[in-house]
Amino acid sequence: MTNAIIGTWRMAAEGVELAAPDLVKGGSAADAVTRGIMAVEDNPDNISVGFGGLPNRDGVLEMDSAFMNGDDFQIGAVAGVRDIANPILVSRRLSQERVNNVLVGIGAEEYAAAQGFARKNMLTDKAQAEYTKRKAASQRGERLTPYDGHDTVGMIALDEAGTMVAGTSTSGLFMKHAGRVGDSPLAGNGFYVDSEVGGAVATGLGEDMMKRPLCFETVDLMARGLGVQDALDQAVYGFIAKLQARNGKVGEFSYVALDNRGNFAVASNVEFQFAVAVNGAAHLYLVTPLDLGQVQLRQEY
Numbered sequence: 001m002t003n004a005i006i007g008t009w010r011m012a013a014e015g016v017e018l019a020a021p022d023l024v025k026g027g028s029a030a031d032a033v034t035r036g037i038m039a040v041e042d043n044p045d046n047i048s049v050g051f052g053g054l055p056n057r058d059g060v061l062e063m064d065s066a067f068m069n070g071d072d073f074q075i076g077a078v079a080g081v082r083d084i085a086n087p088i089l090v091s092r093r094l095s096q097e098r099v100n101n102v103l104v105g106i107g108a109e110e111y112a113a114a115q116g117f118a119r120k121n122m123l124t125d126k127a128q129a130e131y132t133k134r135k136a137a138s139q140r141g142e143r144l145t146p147y148d149g150h151d152t153v154g155m156i157a158l159d160e161a162g163t164m165v166a167g168t169s170t171s172g173l174f175m176k177h178a179g180r181v182g183d184s185p186l187a188g189n190g191f192y193v194d195s196e197v198g199g200a201v202a203t204g205l206g207e208d209m210m211k212r213p214l215c216f217e218t219v220d221l222m223a224r225g226l227g228v229q230d231a232l233d234q235a236v237y238g239f240i241a242k243l244q245a246r247n248g249k250v251g252e253f254s255y256v257a258l259d260n261r262g263n264f265a266v267a268s269n270v271e272f273q274f275a276v277a278v279n280g281a282a283h284l285y286l287v288t289p290l291d292l293g294q295v296q297l298r299q300e301y
């Protein structure tokens with residue numbers, strides 16, 4: 001059997017490296033994704049996920065997250081949650097419920113409290129200072145777009161028993177409108193996994209990525225016989241081209257995918273990094289887009 005874990009951006013490397021040895025020892029994909037994403041959420045240097053994430057335009061940090069089990073398709077997700085130490089833990093617990101699997105705002109926070117999950121002030125002094133700087137620039141009349149720091153951590157794991165799990169966590173766009181929700185908690189758009197096939201997770205501009213469920217489409221194309229890279233390319237680049245033709249513009253799109261044999265793939269229209277460990281051997285890759293549909297991969301370690 002093969003075990004594997006893959007995660008978006010350099011920030012995922014720490015989590016991938018923590019979780020990979022457990023997978024080698026027979027640990028579950030669910031624990032690997034949970035542990036991997038918690039490491040990213042807990043690190044205050046990551047400015048777009050969990051503790052240390054950058055806030056919305058009111059100076060409040062609101063987070064989105066999801067967890068999906070590829071054996072039974074159970075999904076849990078939260079959106080617009082505040083002051084929860086680890087949104088991925090709440091998403092995972094919600095995925096075990098029969099109903100009420102996706103909760104937003106106060107309802108999600110009440111659920112988390114009732115389940116005993118830790119509350120924490122997630123806004124660090126550094127994030128607060130960045131917000132104050134941005135707000136001052138806005139008051140000076142500089143046009144600001146809610147852009148910087150919107151990178152999501154998404155992870156997919158495959159364990160020795162053949163179970164696959166996907167998860168996401170993000171604080172969304174810096175200076176977003178209060179209550180704004182991106183693609184990360186949306187099944188099919190931000191993540192999808194089927195243990196008999198594979199999974200995909202997304203990071204980029206949620207407003208564009210929610211226009212089509214490319215993670216689901218990737219898995220569906222794999223189920224129809226395409227290899228993981230061909231499936232991802234067909235789903236992602238086909239839609240980017242369509243969006244460009246229809247709208248004349250397209251946001252950032254980056255995806256990683258993993259099949260149920262441990263083969264992985266990447267598609268991106270921006271420079272992007274991802275971390276992956278297959279049977280415990282961890283690597284970090286830099287992805288540079290060339291012409292649409294083609295990327296150059298450089299193994300950094």
Ligand code: GLY
Nearest residue numbers: 172182204205206
């Ligand atoms: N992709 C994360 C977001 O747009 O919120």
